[in-house]
Amino acid sequence: MKRCHNFNAGPAVLPVPVLERIREELLILPGAGMSVLEISHRSKTFEAILAEAEARLRRLLSVPDTHRVLFLQGGASLQFSMVALNFLPRDGVADYIVTGSWAEKAVEEARKVGRVNIAATTKDDGYARIPKPAELRLNPEAAYVHFTSNNTIFGTQWATEPEVGAAPLVCDASSDFLSRPLDVGKYALIYAGAQKNAGPAGVTIVLLREDWLACVPDGLPTMLDYRTHVKNRSLYNTPPVFAIYAVGLVLEHLEAQGGLAAAAAANAEKAGKLYAAIDSGGFYRGTAERGSRSLMNVCFRLPNPGLETVFLREAAAAGFEGLPGHRSVGGVRASLYNALPMESVAALVDFMRDFARCHG
């Protein structure tokens, strides 16, 4: 029994100290006399867990007082709908910057609510890049501008947020949330499913500027109205107790490791090492344009599909998990989230070097 090298795109690798802590506390949560799986969401114990998770998140991201923190369910996918239902007026328009499949899905949901202006898309380039600032065609009437900070499937990432003037900026940050510092004050709303960098599946973190809630129309289903969750501090109904507890432990671990600046430095080092291996020798080929490369999801190809099949089979046998690219694009994808240790990247780079030597 040995832990594998976990390159899964999500749910993904978690820090070992967090898993050990969960194991330690699973039968009896200190002070509770029962497991975290058994406590009431109305208990003092859980209230403390929730408050501490929020406080840690606020410290790590320097979340300004203007913004509220929510722990919701339904995944990032439900946020595609909630953002539009709450902030896209029925007779209004919103700008969407389309850089991959998740952005396409967000557009699809927004179109059920109001009009969508595709402010930019890199579909014709196979989503291999992030659009340049000059390519953005923003609608001055737009209720908000939505973008995807990291494109999990295509392996591209915004180096910094798009310049959108005064329009409220909305970001699907699911796959690079907590991988680097973020200027939360620039955003009206940020959402992220926890299962990439922040914890296990089952909870979605939303940061939203409270004054924007004045735009929310009445009559939405209660659970889909952000005001419900703001008013009830994420406790309108039963929240995902265990997932929030685990996110709290991940945040505690991140703080102990030096916060987001330290995480960003480690992530840059890991991705740098892997991209260097891809770029050397001409055997492997990165699929994203260099200026748009993701530090979280590294996508690459081999000289032909047959070799890719052999590579993935041999990699799996050697203990590398999760390397096949998304089923819609194929190839190889190594996800390098915060909790993936450098040793896993080093082992993959060694494996790649040996494989290229053998088959190049």
Ligand SMILES: *Cc1c(COP(=O)(O)O)cnc(C)c1O
């Ligand atoms: C994983 C992912 C999603 C989907 O998240 P769910 O929690 O499964 O709904 C959406 N957007 C991005 C960028 C993702 O990486």
